[in-house]
Amino acid sequence: MINFFKSFSTWIIIAVIAAILPLIFDSSFSLTLLSKMGVLIIFTVAYNMLLGQGGMLSFGHAIYFGLAGYASIHILNGIGEETLPYFPTVLFPFIGAIVGLFFGSLVGYVSTRRAGTAFAMISLGFCEMVTAMTLIFVIFFNGEDGIQTDRMVGPEPFGITFGPQIEIYYLILFWCLVAVALMYIITKTPFGRMSNAVRDNPERAAFIGYSVRRVRWQAFALSSMFAGAAGSLHALNYEHIGFESVSVVQSGAVLFMAFIGGAGHFLGPIVGAIGLTYLDSTLADVTEAWLLYLGLTFSGIVMFAPGGLAGLIVMHGPIARTDKKLLISLIKPYCLAISSVITGLIGLIGIIEMLYFRSLISKGEGEVVIFWTEFNANGIMSWLIFIALILVGIFLSKKTFPLAKESWDHAISVVKTEISNE
């Protein structure tokens, strides 16, 4: 019971902080950013029901997100032209959820026989099919232009028109909290546990009498339902939907968020959605190579930290619970390791930026600004500096990483002996 109140109060605190945020950062840029984050948090957590909880890697989850968006836009337009009866804007995520659930059940039925790589391949096939359809069935999807809408339709209860961005933000925030709480509860139900069991060991799950395919199908449909709700909010937020929202690019983006944040932990995707949305909005203006950095980060996470950022943090949970001093003793080796990596990264970023600069911008000029400093991309000196930084970074990493790992191993072994002594 105490645990329940503890976690409940955490939720309340997060909700209050999220509600105050737009009052502090009240520029239109940050409001748009916060709204986008809210939508993508729902989408990413929904996606993680599949990837993290159910063990199904999908390259096509944007289908349900995008189709729900298209449906919502058509209904909004219908209400605007008074060909459809009025439906309260507040409840639009329900429309998206129904659309997502419908298509999710349909596609899930044929594709969830096996998980793993075969499932991933099929999901990509479906995604490509729907993307191709958006360009063919122009009457519904309107091709590459997408569809516009106006979200201010019908009566205005309590004077809320959902015209101003701030009202949409609170709508998104409300549904974000509801959806995330629901998805959290689902992970705690017997169904959620069964979904984990099917992920970890399908044979055993089948032996105790569960239909593995059925469990996967249900997880797929539920996940699509929440993705659909997110798609509806996305449509309301932008008042526009285009073919890219059903495409493999959108599916890849949500995969990046969920996995870099940490697919193994419930909070991971939320961290990933917030972090990557922020970086996407800010870094994309600063550097041309943003997608390259994203790809490199993702591959690095897959290779060295498959638990994602959340996994790295959770790794230290038992150490923090046993003895705070142990955790503090880890700070020094970690700082050394991180700073040596950063040295190498600065060099790598410098090289990449200069290469991009040389290939995209006219050859005549040579001044490129990297880290608020001007470098001459044509001069040998700036290349030598960055290459030297990379080499120093690699050299230092080789020294400091074993040290960091050693101290972690030491800390965890202390924890183990403490536990076995109890």
Add this chain to the structure above:
Amino acid sequence: MDVILFTLFNGLLYGMLLFMLSSGLTLIFGMMGVLNFAHASFFMLGAYFAYQISKYIGFIPALFIAPLIIAFCGAMVEKYALRRVHKFGHVAELLFTFGLFYIIEELVQMIWGKVPVGYHVPEYMDFTLFSMSGMGYQAYAMFTLVVSIAMFIVLFSVLTKTRAGLIIQAALTHPEIVSSLGHNVPKVFMLVFGLGCALAGLAGVLAGNTLGTEPSMALSLGPIVFVVIVVGGLGSLKGALVASILIGIVQTTAISLDYSINNFIELIGFSVDIESLWRILIDLTISQIAPILPYLLLVLMLIFRPRGLFGNRDV
């Protein structure tokens, strides 16, 4: 008649190209369980390398050098990255290659720019070989067809007739036993991965100048290659061949067919006068829906025969 022959010819050409891509992918998948998302990226790299090499020393050397470089790149990817990820399972390997796909696409943009590069058919093969009823068949297309068929014969005989091929086939199904016989199975895997990538690279060299060499070419062909290996049956080389040619012919035929459902309805003597949405649906011609046909085939296959044409296990 001539038109049919012509379409079949083009379909076969496209099919053989798909096979060159999918054979490597299905070999790697059957052998190691690794689904290489970046496979089509190696195809793209093949085209770009060929462009760069043919700019300096000509097309024919590029035909040999580019696949070799790609094979080396692929082997390095396997040795230094995939092998490390292997312990986290096949999904992690797929995720890694997904990241690699992004990296290669961005690197290509970084080096060669975002617009298509001028990789052209060599001049001495840019003439009409023969023509039937007004349509000419380019000599280069014939050259591509001959090279891809030759490649197929070589690949098939290496896999079935030589000692190395037998070891590869054995490692496909019984890696432990092959390894206890004293063969270095990880090395075999690395070589097969390199070989698969080289095949994709060769396809890139051959097709880059007709399909266009641009950074988005990997994304436009990659998903179709996945469809081919699911339809053919996972890990089956024979299935990949049949499915490639099937999809090649279906797609090239569909583009030239200007019939819609409405035409058929009128043909049997009915006329439909419905308005609105359905009207547009039945007026769609086959050539308009050509891009989704491979995926439609995938869905139908999943519903009616989940193991694919020649596969031995359900997808």
